[in-house]
Amino acid sequence: MRRVLILGGTAEARALAAALAEDPGLHVVSSLAGRVSNPRLPVGQVREGGFGGAEGLAAWLVEERIDALVDATHPFAERMTASAVAASSATGVPLLVLRRPGWRAGEGDSWQRVDSLQAAVTLLAARDRQRVFLTTGRRSLPLFASLPDVWLLARSVDPPEPPVPPNAHVLLARGPYTVEGERALIREHHLNVLVTKDSGGTMTAAKLVAARELGLPVIMVNRPPLPPGAHLVDAVEAAVAWVHDG
Numbered sequence: 751m752r753r754v755l756i757l758g759g760t761a762e763a764r765a766l767a768a769a770l771a772e773d774p775g776l777h778v779v780s781s782l783a784g785r786v787s788n789p790r791l792p793v794g795q796v797r798e799g800g801f802g803g804a805e806g807l808a809a810w811l812v813e814e815r816i817d818a819l820v821d822a823t824h825p826f827a828e829r830m831t832a833s834a835v836a837a838s839s840a841t842g843v844p845l846l847v848l849r850r851p852g853w854r855a856g857e858g859d860s861w862q863r864v865d866s867l868q869a870a871v872t873l874l875a876a877r878d879r880q881r882v883f884l885t886t887g888r889r890s891l892p893l894f895a896s897l898p899d900v901w902l903l904a905r906s907v908d909p910p911e912p913p914v915p916p917n918a919h920v921l922l923a924r925g926p927y928t929v930e931g932e933r934a935l936i937r938e939h940h941l942n943v944l945v946t947k948d949s950g951g952t953m954t955a956a957k958l959v960a961a962r963e964l965g966l967p968v969i970m971v972n973r974p975p976l977p978p979g980a981h982l983v984d985a986v987e988a989a990v991a992w993v994h995d996g
């Protein structure tokens with residue numbers, strides 16, 4: 751029986767685990783970082799928690815006799831992907847990176863792309879009276895809250911580390927979201943800019959439609975580049991085929 755490790759934490763990772771579970775010739779283990787308090791679990795065997803860097807992951811792959819590794823983590827899970835590339839090259843276990851496509855601006859969108867959260871902060875710092883819809887994750891809240899002339903509606907799955915800054919209101923929620931809901935939030939809180947990471951996918955894309963409709967500018971943080979040597983696909987079906995062909 752071939753043994754497959756999926757590095758997960760995304761809807762695509764769960765879909766891949768479900769698709770591979772149908773194959774009796776495969777044993778699939780999904781791995782979660784263990785950060786979200788009540789994660790949506792994939793079908794099949796699940797392990798949680800870090801491996802201890804690239805070396806820890808390499809040791810785990812050998813110990814568990816893994817034949818194929820799929821990194822289906824979030825496009826911004828940069829350290830995990832770097833570990834996966836390094837562990838694959840150290841052990842010879844073949845690696846596939848599964849990443850949903852990024853978002854693209856269309857007609858009527860007013861997006862400004864930046865390469866880092868810090869660059870987004872710098873852009874905001876140059877503007878007056880920003881009321882920000884912040885969806886870049888709870889760990890980025892302190893970075894934005896340090897700006898003097900900014901109010902934040904910070905939405906995240908789990909609460910940020912307390913204390914919540916006085917210029918922020920935290921909204922705990924988990925997608926999928928609707929355009930109506932996003933429009934209502936933008937209006938209710940008089941938001942005048944959206945700051946988001948280019949996560950891609952449909953679960954959280956409604957905010958972009960609402961922003962377009964309401965003429966809200968968007969600061970879009972680009973994905974970190976993939977490490978060289980990573981073999982990339984952007985659809986679950988392609989990852990299923992790769993595992994089967996291996």
Ligand code: NAP
Pocket residue numbers: 757758759760781782783785798799800801802803804806807822823824826827828829830831833887947
């Ligand atoms: P990260 O910065 O790349 O990872 C930090 C460390 O967390 C890694 O070095 C690894 O620890 C551990 N880790 C991450 N993903 C893991 C996994 N699937 N299984 C076991 N250990 C894992 O990643 P992150 O941005 O903190 O994201 C953590 C998880 O949340 C990912 O699995 C990702 O898919 C999910 N997620 C992230 C985002 C985001 O915006 N970043 C959004 C939604 C979901 P060791 O070095 O000890 O192995």
